[in-house]
Amino acid sequence: ETGVTQTPRHLVMGMTNKKSLKCEQHLGHNAMYWYKQSAKKPLELMFVYSLEERVENNSVPSRFSPECPNSSHLFLHLHTLQPEDSALYLCASSQGQSGGADEQFFGPGTRLTVL
Amino acid sequence: AQSVTQLDSQVPVFEEAPVELRCNYSSSVSVYLFWYVQYPNQGLQLLLKYLSGSTLVESINGFEAEFNKSQTSFHLRKPSVHISDTAEYFCAVSDKGGSEKLVFGKGTKLTVNP
Numbered sequence: 001e002t003g004v005t006q007t008p009r010h011l012v013m014g015m016t017n018k019k020s021l022k023c024e025q026h027l028g029h030n031a032m033y034w035y036k037q038s039a040k041k042p043l044e045l046m047f048v049y050s051l052e053e054r055v056e057n058n059s060v061p062s063r064f065s066p067e068c069p070n071s072s073h074l075f076l077h078l079h080t081l082q083p084e085d086s087a088l089y090l091c092a093s094s095q096g097q098s099g100g101a102d103e104q105f106f107g108p109g110t111r112l113t114v115l
Numbered sequence: 116a117q118s119v120t121q122l123d124s125q126v127p128v129f130e131e132a133p134v135e136l137r138c139n140y141s142s143s144v145s146v147y148l149f150w151y152v153q154y155p156n157q158g159l160q161l162l163l164k165y166l167s168g169s170t171l172v173e174s175i176n177g178f179e180a181e182f183n184k185s186q187t188s189f190h191l192r193k194p195s196v197h198i199s200d201t202a203e204y205f206c207a208v209s210d211k212g213g214s215e216k217l218v219f220g221k222g223t224k225l226t227v228n229p
Contacts, residue, residue: 040221050215108156
């Protein structure tokens with residue numbers, strides 16, 4: 001596997017379910033990100049991890065819980081979601097040490113539908 | 116706080132026609148500027164970026180963008196588009212010397228028709 005991979009690619013869940021999204025990067029990067037992409041809205045940055053430490057949490061509801069066990073893996077744990085949480089969730093990674101100049105490498109995303 | 120405005124949500128063009136996708140940004144500090152492209156059912160990929168130096172930057176597939184500080188713009192152009200350029204294009208900005216946070220525009224969907 002190369003680049004950034006995400007599983008599952010599609011997920012349908014009820015509002016009372018608990019599920020997790022997984023992201024893995026094979027690029028040796030130090031920073032990882034979760035974004036939410038909804039129709040007709042800009043990409044919303046949710047969380048940033050740098051060297052496995054959370055450095056940004058953009059006022060994301062607590063029903064989204066990130067976990068970064070090591071620099072290659074990032075999870076997004078989901079529980080008691082709402083229908084408006086339906087979106088494409090994108091994971092990205094970067095070198096993370098260039099003060100904003102780095103290219104971010106994106107995975108293909110997980111298409112989440114909350115019923 | 117930074118913001119990015121992409122005025123055109125959709126741009127339809129014919130194959131081999133020129134195209135310009137507009138991007139304006141707002142920031143109180145110096146910035147880096149990026150264009151990312153998203154093909155159907157894929158994640159975003161970097162198309163080109165401006166960090167410093169020459170204000171005109173080019174991609175390997177014929178796109179170019181020019182940083183205009185006075186107009187706070189970073190418009191993307193291509194003189195002759197192909198069907199394969201059909202995708203969504205996102206302009207993004209980050210603080211120079213700041214965190215790794217990228218702020219994106221809403222995107223412009225480019226559709227190239229035969």
